[in-house]
Amino acid sequence: MKSVKTLASACCLAVAATACSTSGGGAPPSSGQVLTLAAAGQGPAEAAVKAFEKANPGVTVKTTFTEDDASYQQQLRTQLASGTAPDVFRMWPGGGNTMAVRDLGADGMLMDLSGESWAGGLSADLKAVTSDPAGKVTAVPVTIGAIGAIWNDQALAKSGLSKPATWPEVLAFCKAAKGKDVVPFALGLKSAWVTQLVPYALTASLVYGPNPGFTQQQKDGKATFANSEWKQAMNKYLEMRDAGCFNDSPNGVGYDEQMQLLGQGKALGAVHVVSAVQSALNSAPQGTTFSMSPFPATDSADGTYLPVSVGIVYGVNAKAKNPALAKKFMEFLASPEGQALYATESGSSPALSSPSFKADALQQPVLDAVKAGKSTLYPDQGWPNPKVQQEHLTSIQELFNGTVDVPTLLGRMDKAFGEGK
CATH class of the missing domain: 3.40.190.10 (Periplasmic binding protein-like II)
Known part of the structure; x- marks a missing residue:
């Protein structure tokens, strides 16, 4: 990634x-x-x-x-x-x-x-x-990276909105941001690798946090993408799309434009890898700061896990x-x-170990999640072959185009997973 x-x-x-x-x-x-x-x-x-x-x-x-x-x-x-x-x-x-x-x-x-x-x-x-x-x-x-909600602090403060800590709060946040004529979360699906970030954030809390052995269960033939909470995660991805959580036509927006939206404050946030802030800074006004919070997927803030990985x-x-x-x-x-x-x-x-490293508002939540046992690995690092990720990336673009549905997407991923066990 x-x-x-x-x-x-x-x-x-x-x-x-x-x-x-x-x-x-x-x-x-x-x-x-x-x-x-x-x-x-x-x-x-x-x-x-x-x-x-x-x-x-x-x-x-x-x-x-x-x-x-x-x-x-x-x-x-x-x-x-x-x-x-x-x-x-x-x-x-x-x-x-x-x-x-x-x-x-x-x-x-x-x-x-x-x-x-x-x-x-x-x-x-x-x-x-x-x-x-x-x-x-x-x-x-x-390095260790994480996928969470990256925030333009100044744009968020100007909006008067608060960072959501539960799934219902995410949907309410999107509705309120739209009412203020600002994009809640920038999304750039034209860059294929970006397509996986929201699902990884959601499945951390819905799949891999509650069940750390899920990937091994797949390898043992005891679990599948299609018959797991992956289905709920993908449906929530679409729910965000339909609730206006993203910019218009995300399949036509690339990573650079996505980061411009975030950096310029035209979007309040983006569900992304923390290191993407370096790109957002390129188009941000002087003095702009960014922070990160784990992205929620459940009705309880205590159920939120953060995808953290090398x-x-x-x-x-x-x-x-x-x-x-x-x-x-x-x-x-x-x-x-x-x-x-x-x-x-x-x-x-x-x-x-690096004693001289000083964590900031982006990195401290990562270290806190790891310390609290509220972190999971990126799913693809345990997948048996590259085909699974390739299917995932391509199918999400098709999902947003309306040419495939969630069961088809997950069925493709299961087929690819089975070819590498």
Whole structure:
């Protein structure tokens, strides 16, 4: 889920309609001091690269940054298959897409990092999403992200409305915001990855919080999407649409426009990953602040869970040209300094211990939910293959177009899930 930025090679991967940038020009030093790296999300990755270079005089990191998740995944997969991939690249934790840890690990594309000093200190939860199917640690966790209601504080204060804490309050909030001629929640379904965020927020409270073993029950043939509270979650997604909770024509609105609506205060909030605030700030008036609250799905505030998960991970190409320097970069990312830097730059919380990191109004609710036992993992990290998420994303766009219904959508997801068990 989420955006990426950093690829390594002398020239930028050419993909139509995808913005790329490269850094580290000029005559390179000896090959032993050059590291190639790929990612999406230029700001955080670039900040980490600059800090690493500063701490290691003589080292040059050649980077490529790609802004679109789908293009990035396709590009890296192609490069890995052809032997032209960079030494280090950003991935997704767990499973669920073709650039996720388990999927790449199963194909033998990642270096075993189990022997690194930082790997020995990973918790069981972190190891679960940073290890390949054989149980070898192949990724360093960098950030923890969450999906909640992101608020434009100034726009919300101007509206005179309060953050909803229960499902009935959500519907009342939407009605009141519409009456004030402001969008309650910005939604940009044209960017396929955004389609999953509201369902993940709803199912945290309706499915995975009450029943943490749901995905395993699916794998055991004892549960399905169609015959679970996933149906209620998807119906509530449509209920929000029909109640005017979103901007007009969300299928025609992309992520950038969605964040503009939020940043400019034309929308009071958005159900999104916390790190999306970095994009909203680009179009926000000076002095605009943002906060986050868990998004409710039940009649009781006590029943609200927050989807929290490792957001960004990095791995090393199994065929890296400079494996020693790649491992050194992994060590930097795992350090308290690297963790605090990347988390701060990406608007996330650090995945590993980082005493210098200071939580703000966006991050503190994430840490509070984890401490209170009111957090769940993102569902796709436990899904057995990338097809489930692909079906989910595509079908939601069709659902909002009115070309499929909820039973059809969930039936497609069940079929895709069954193909990977």
